Amino acid sequence: MDKLAIDGGLPIRTKPFPAWPIYDELEERLILEVVRSGKWGGTGRIKLPELEEKFAAIHDAKHAVSIANGTVAITISLQAAGVQPGDEVIMPPYTFIATASSALLFGAIPVFVDIEPDTLLIDPEKVEAAITSKTKAIIAVHIAGAPANLTRLRAIANKHGLRLIEDSAQAVGARWDGVGVGAQGDLGTFSFQSSKNINAGEGGIILTNDRELADHAWSLANVGRIREGGWYQHETIGWNLRMTELQAAILLGQLSRLDDQMERRERNAQLLTELLGDTPGVRTLRRDPKITRHALHIFMFRIDPDLTDRINKADVIRKLNAEGIPVTSGYVSLNQNKAVINETKKWTGEERAYSCPNSERACDKEIVWLSQNIMLAGEPDMYDIAAGVRKVMASLG
Numbered sequence: 001m002d003k004l005a006i007d008g009g010l011p012i013r014t015k016p017f018p019a020w021p022i023y024d025e026l027e028e029r030l031i032l033e034v035v036r037s038g039k040w041g042g043t044g045r046i047k048l049p050e051l052e053e054k055f056a057a058i059h060d061a062k063h064a065v066s067i068a069n070g071t072v073a074i075t076i077s078l079q080a081a082g083v084q085p086g087d088e089v090i091m092p093p094y095t096f097i098a099t100a101s102s103a104l105l106f107g108a109i110p111v112f113v114d115i116e117p118d119t120l121l122i123d124p125e126k127v128e129a130a131i132t133s134k135t136k137a138i139i140a141v142h143i144a145g146a147p148a149n150l151t152r153l154r155a156i157a158n159k160h161g162l163r164l165i166e167d168s169a170q171a172v173g174a175r176w177d178g179v180g181v182g183a184q185g186d187l188g189t190f191s192f193q194s195s196k197n198i199n200a201g202e203g204g205i206i207l208t209n210d211r212e213l214a215d216h217a218w219s220l221a222n223v224g225r226i227r228e229g230g231w232y233q234h235e236t237i238g239w240n241l242r243m244t245e246l247q248a249a250i251l252l253g254q255l256s257r258l259d260d261q262m263e264r265r266e267r268n269a270q271l272l273t274e275l276l277g278d279t280p281g282v283r284t285l286r287r288d289p290k291i292t293r294h295a296l297h298i299f300m301f302r303i304d305p306d307l308t309d310r311i312n313k314a315d316v317i318r319k320l321n322a323e324g325i326p327v328t329s330g331y332v333s334l335n336q337n338k339a340v341i342n343e344t345k346k347w348t349g350e351e352r353a354y355s356c357p358n359s360e361r362a363c364d365k366e367i368v369w370l371s372q373n374i375m376l377a378g379e380p381d382m383y384d385i386a387a388g389v390r391k392v393m394a395s396l397g
């Protein structure tokens with residue numbers, strides 16, 4: 001058996017994976033246009049309306065509201081949907097902290113419902129049991145770019161009179177049952193933070209098919225103004241959470257590559273799924289056939305749950321890194337995050353405990369990530385990743 005690189009053997013690869021972010025002269029030209037126009041924000045917006053229109057069209061949505069980032073996009077969506085301080089919002093714990101903090105930032109309470117162990121998406125079968133008289137909304141998180149089960153979640157939300165919000169920060173371009181994500185819920189949010197598939201350093205957008213919700217969200221993010229109203233006409237108290245023309249320019253450049261990049265991600269992911277499917281010690285995730293387009297922001301795979309009593313995740317990651325395979329460990333389950341627990345206690349006066357064994361196991365023992373640039377590499381790179389995983393898992397017996 002080949003000696004592991006961590007023990008002084010030859011690594012599987014030393015070549016770097018694709019650099020990030022990806023851009024060319026197009027972004028340079030678009031941003032120069034904005035600089036020279038002198039219209040960087042405020043009135044006379046040109047790039048932002050174009051971005052909003054294109055982004056909505058890509059996702060089959062009627063309305064888009066650009067916004068400062070993905071976190072406040074969720075906060076604004078919750079507030080536009082009528083969620084008030086003290087109301088409960090159902091969400092999965094296997095997600096970035098922003099899904100929970102967006103609620104806690106104004107006193108809405110996250111209620112965690114466990115994920116399915118083989119998709120890492122919220123388990124629709126467990127949602128109804130978590131609904132109380134205080135529940136106002138469900139947040140579906142399309143983790144790693146895989147749409148959550150929007151058919152089931154929509155039906156549950158309708159049955160109980162709840163709002164459905166899609167945290168689509170990782171899912172630009174994804175489709176569930178042939179329709180774009182974002183506006184299958186009442187509102188959907190996206191992030192253009194530097195690690196996201198389409199990025200401008202920072203930024204965000206809200207999609208919806210409901211004109212009133214779009215106007216309400218716009219007002220909340222535009223100092224309480226109303227569309228077509230006067231500059232100093234403020235109907236409610238709102239923040240200034242606008243995005244700039246400079247960001248919109250970069251994003252229009254980025255969007256021009258979306259289709260090509262999505263096809264490449266899909267091809268690579270199919271190949272890697274096949275290769276890892278034959279590898280003892282690991283398992284690939286289950287993909288619902290209704291995921292008609294996967295954004296593949298992160299490629300996640302599992303250490304075989306039957307082996308985790310003797311195979312340590314941190315050890316696997318260290319050994320893969322030494323082989324030149326840049327895997328990472330990912331999230332801490334949010335039901336175990338101290339800040340979330342403390343802030344929830346601050347608002348509710350009680351210590352809330354949630355049982356989310358699948359999410360906890362995913363974080364602590366099973367799930368390994370390949371970052372957003374890796375599915376844009378070439379076919380030989382997928383063989384390298386699989387070879388690295390096979391070598392490390394074989395060494396662990």
Ligand SMILES: *Cc1c(COP(=O)(O)O)cnc(C)c1O
Nearest residue numbers: 069070071096098099169191193
């Ligand atoms: C990145 C991300 C966010 C937050 O977006 P920001 O633009 O960084 O504020 C929210 N939810 C998920 C799932 C994310 O990955």
